[in-house]
Amino acid sequence: MGKKLGKQTIMLDHPAKIIGNFSIVGEKEGQGNFASYFDMILKDDKYGQKTYEKAEKKMMLEAIKGCLHKAHLTTSQVELYLAGDLLNQIISASFSARELDCSYLGIYGACSTMSEILGIGALLMDTGAYDHILCATGSHFTTAERQYRYPLELGNQRPPTSQWTITGAGASMLSKEGNAPKITHVTFGKVMDYNIKDVNNMGAAMAPAAMDTLITLFQDTHTQPKDYDLIVTGDLGKLGSEILMDLMENKGYTLGKNYADCGQMMYTNNQKTYQGGSGAGCSAVVFNSYLVDKLKKKEYKKIIFAATGALLSTTSSQQGESIPGICHAIIVEGA
Amino acid sequence: MWLLYLKVFLVGGLICMLGQILIIKTNITSARILVLFVTIGAILEALGLYDPIVEFAGAGATVPITGFGRSLAKGAIDAVKQQGLLGVFTGGLTATAGGIAAAVIFAYIFSLLFSSKTKKY
Amino acid sequence: MNDIERDKKYNDYVQAKIPKTKNFPTLIYSYLVGGIICLLGQGIHDAILAIWPQVTQEQANVWMLIVLIFIASFLTGLGLYDKIGIFAGGGSIVPITGFSNSITSPAMEYKKEGIIFGICVKMFSVAGPVIVNGVVISFIIGLIYLFI
Structure with missing residues (x-):
């Protein structure tokens, strides 16, 4: 166990x-x-x-x-x-x-x-x-x-x-068996709510949860961001990932070139999506195509995959509730 | 004649642009804009301020949804003058019945004929 | 976990971080499109009066609105009105055509849930508040006029 x-x-x-x-x-x-x-x-x-x-x-x-x-x-x-x-x-x-x-x-x-x-x-x-x-x-x-x-x-x-x-x-x-990329660590996140109420700004609502989960993971495993080939969040989007980088910087963790966000990378600039992609499928398709492929080819040895979620409903936002964010992280190592 | 068309364009466009300014400033939803403009139109009419705009700009004042609010208020006021208390209830909807019925009927027909398509951008 | 001061600081920070977009062009577009829709209305109004001289000014106005509502509903059905909306914003929301669009679009959208529970129930999911509010305000105005 x-x-x-x-x-x-x-x-x-x-x-x-x-x-x-x-x-x-x-x-x-x-x-x-x-x-x-x-x-x-x-x-x-x-x-x-x-x-x-x-x-x-x-x-x-x-x-x-x-x-x-x-x-x-x-x-x-x-x-x-x-x-x-x-x-x-x-x-x-x-x-x-x-x-x-x-x-x-x-x-x-x-x-x-x-x-x-x-x-x-x-x-x-x-x-x-x-x-x-x-x-x-x-x-x-x-x-x-x-x-x-x-x-x-x-x-x-x-x-x-x-x-x-x-x-x-x-x-x-x-x-259980096989020679393939493997999940070595799991960090289930806490629900974080910094009182963001704008349903059109999910990135800002989820960024604190991503920060909390990532910092917890670094502390628990005694690692630093530079120990990973890639740290990838789910669907914070352009704005959300910039916010996350600022939040992490304030806590003493610098996310550099090895940080990326699935939502931000999904579309090209002229596809008019503003902050990028979101949705459960967003992190799922990037993980199951690009990320696993790169791990298989050993271009990445060790990555953090941290999908982010906004746990709201139409009812909760109509009733004026803020948006709780969540982020779960796993560490995946190449074969 | 042409002057009237110029006025229609200027006033109609201005009312629409006010809506756009509200959208940008407050991220307000389109349903709220419609409600707000209908209310403003009705109040202006009740104060006797909207009729002069219609005199001046014709369709420039009746086509924006504020004109719908104006019809509601005007209908209620006229009906009250003729029928008293009953007019309070019947006036507003009677005056706007044509527009509402048209919107419902065409929506019904076209929703049976067409399906919505995925957005590309 | 709740920390009011932290939340306020974060919200202020996010507000400052939101990218400033160029809003000026959309104001022009909304002006243009809104103005053109009103021109179209005036044109229809005048055409009706010219073709049927016995029609009163008032009736011509209602006919004009009905024609505009028809056009907007049809364009919504063809899937074109939302494209105008992306471009024009308030310019296509504020005119009566926007009202028509906000009734036709949910009716179309939810027809897969059936005629009764889809089309009929959802038809007013966007524009319902407009009619409800309108009726209430006309009632209040009527009531005030009754007593003065």
């Missing part, structure tokens, strides 16, 4: 190996900076389905299928399926589990879902009880817009601090 370091970090005895990874994205993301790394790019955001919600579910299923294929496994070899998404009652995750024949845990972590389920998966793997755990999450621009914001055809302007929920899904296959 893993050993607890400090207050929040767990060092795993038997690191979970990521033997399969798959990413699928929408058309707009397919024109972004990571285009050449994604496994599959959709031409049609509706994916041949009747509704966008069905399309999101189908994306997750496709990611699972692709992930199993790349890991050379069959559906029957999966023992546990961990998943989550942004929709009410996490329907995409649960409805995709309907097609699988294994235990299922549905987890809501907003946009932090990917690192949360990878962390939980790695810990469960460390118990020795499981051989293969499948982790998947995704988001869809249109379904998120329908649920959290306005109808698509409403003629309003997006504020300059807003981000673009990405259309995409990512899946990782964790395995």
